[in-house]
Amino acid sequence: MRFRMMQGLILAIASLAPIGAMAGTYDLVIDEQIVNITGKDKKAMTINGQLPGPTLRFKEGEDVTINVTNRLDVDSSIHWHGILLPYQMDGVPGISFDGIKPGETFSYQFPIKQSGTYWYHSHSGFQEQEGVFGSIVIEAEKREPFKVDREYVVMLSDWSDETGDQIFANLKAQSDYYNYSQQTAGDFFDDVKTKGWSAAFKDRLSWGSMRMMPTDIADVSGYTFLMNGKAPETNWTALFEKGERIRLRFINGSAMSYFDVRIPGLEMTVVQSDGNNVQPVTVDEFRIAVAETYDVIVRPREDKAFTIFAESVSRTGYARGTLAPREGMAAEVPEQRDSQLLTMSDMSMASMGGMDHSSMAGMENMKGMDHSKMAGMEGMAGMEAMDHSKMMMGASSANSDYAPGSGLAPEAANGGKFLVYADLKAQTPFADYREPDREIELRLTGNMERYFWSINGIKYSDAEPVRLKMGERVRIKFVNDTMMMHPMHLHGMWMQLDKGNGRFNPLKHTVNVAPNTTLTVDVPVDALGQWAFHCHLMYHMAAGMFRKVIVEEAVVQTAAQ
């Protein structure tokens, strides 16, 4: 007995022995408290009393233990977004573990095998919307390929005075509940003035025939957009001394909101996305999808304040902060731009074809489906959009992330360079870059009117898991058959975004798939277990745009022979 204990002790000591191995323990407590962000008291969920939760700073090579205590009266969980780890530590209730019961503590333990900017959030219910999220910064083991004098995390989020359950119930009961930019009679007469009766009327008819709205860009409005938990008026401020290189680690921790980010007066050099270094690319503005991260370096050479302006893509508001040489300074806050409008180019053939099935006897809508009429509205651009082969070859065009003629394609406010996915080239080539072993097509589908979202027309609760084999390289072809953007997130493994840069295709954990486009990623399958794979728009995920991925050992061929 005693001998065994001794043995155990020796083993325990031996396991600590590797020189230089670091081990850190972190404690997170999820609790509720009243916060007042909009002038109205509301119960929020916090981590260690903060919203967002504390920034966790790890070192590459460290073995971390994170004790997460749940003081809510419902189950909770924390998912480490973008972190490579054993699947049991991934924090998705029902897939990786059972969740954390009220009053209980779960110890997450895993080695840190990467570096960069990441984040963490609850994967239970709508807790992330209500405050259970925070940032992760992992210091690289080796020297980084860029130098900075200071760095700041810039966590963007969307805050609502409603609970996630209320928002979801409202969307389910009335899918346009939050759309307060619907087209009115007045808009119609404005269109008549600019386009003439015939075109204005045709435009209404073609949208009406599909029962869709060109203003349906974000499902939820009424948000207050936050930068590091601060509303725009509170003006989160980061200090600098002129001439310094400042690294800003942008994370989009929103439930539903994309942002177009710029700092008027400063160029931003993008050096990292989703935690992976990319070849520096200097831009004036970039779009950050929900759950993505972008690290940029800016170098203010003047002793003045600059506004960090993150305008929601729905143009219903913005998050704002300030880069300043001293506290209390502020720069001009830009005017918000007009809302974008979806065009017929954002409609896929599938969603148009879908009208066939939905048209009922006696309510035939063939006129509305007359493609020549629709194309007539948007000119040739609309025509091209319907040609999928052309779309896929569009990788070299300036706004290749969107369908040609799309109303969502962004432009820099100053007319300068807007980041596109093709600009993201990995800093170092991917060692195991090769042709994929097979391809899986995932069509992103949904029913806008009833607010359900699915993959290949099947919701999570009705779907079989996606099965992958350890060691294979699988190409996933996302085909977006909806008219909304979807930030697709794979847990536990990288997606290598294929924008034609070969072995320099960057590794990402979340990729934005624009309406009526096809996006391919290659997944080096290198992590056994069960993983979540879903749209990171919270209410799309909850409505069913979600799959379980199971990675199994490859069967050894020689054994069979």
Next chain:
Amino acid sequence: MTVKKTACASALLLGATLALGVSSLASAEMKDDSIMTKFMLDRFEVRHQDGDDLLSWEAQINARTDYQGMAFKTSGERLNNGPAESAEHQLLYQRLVSDFFDAQFGIRYDNQPGPSRTYAVAGLQGLAPYWFEVDANLFLSDEGDASARIEAEYDLLLTQKLVLQPSAEITVAFSDDEEIGVGSGLSSAEVGIRLRYELSRKFVPYVGINWEKSFGDTADFARAEGEDTEVGSLVIGVSAWF
């Protein structure tokens, strides 16, 4: 009376819902297969017309998953502080048959002074192209008489909150049922226009006008009973949902 029946039907609805809901409990982590309930008070209005004021209502309760579930519909009118002139209740099973439409099957029970009828119902409810809210149904009464009714509404947005809502309803009977005053052919039509102001998405007061007319044999039966065949009214009311 009406209240009791409503409660009774709601209990039935709840029972049916529970039966449907058992399988959805298994995936508690995801909400994509859960039962949702919605109470929709389409119209609750006072109709001011020559003579008496009428209280008119039209409401629907749904308890369903994305694909199927139960609906209870009730509508009718009664004299102010008086008895119900007419009331109609339907308990329906609904099933999604396209992106925008549910098929519905069930029973309808009419409660009114004089003889009442029970009907089998089959129909479609949903959003037609060009944004028309449509509810179209076929009815077969326990007396063997068939009829059809189609209702449609359209929201014309004057501003984001001020909405002009024209509506129309047409009933066609395929045979006479003199006892309840229905004659074969186009039996009645109702058109209205309501100006709604969305105080919130869920609470919308409105004012409007409504016009009802009976036709053909139905009109003859009405005249024989000393009733009007054409009634116009000013309406003031509220719609709400939760």
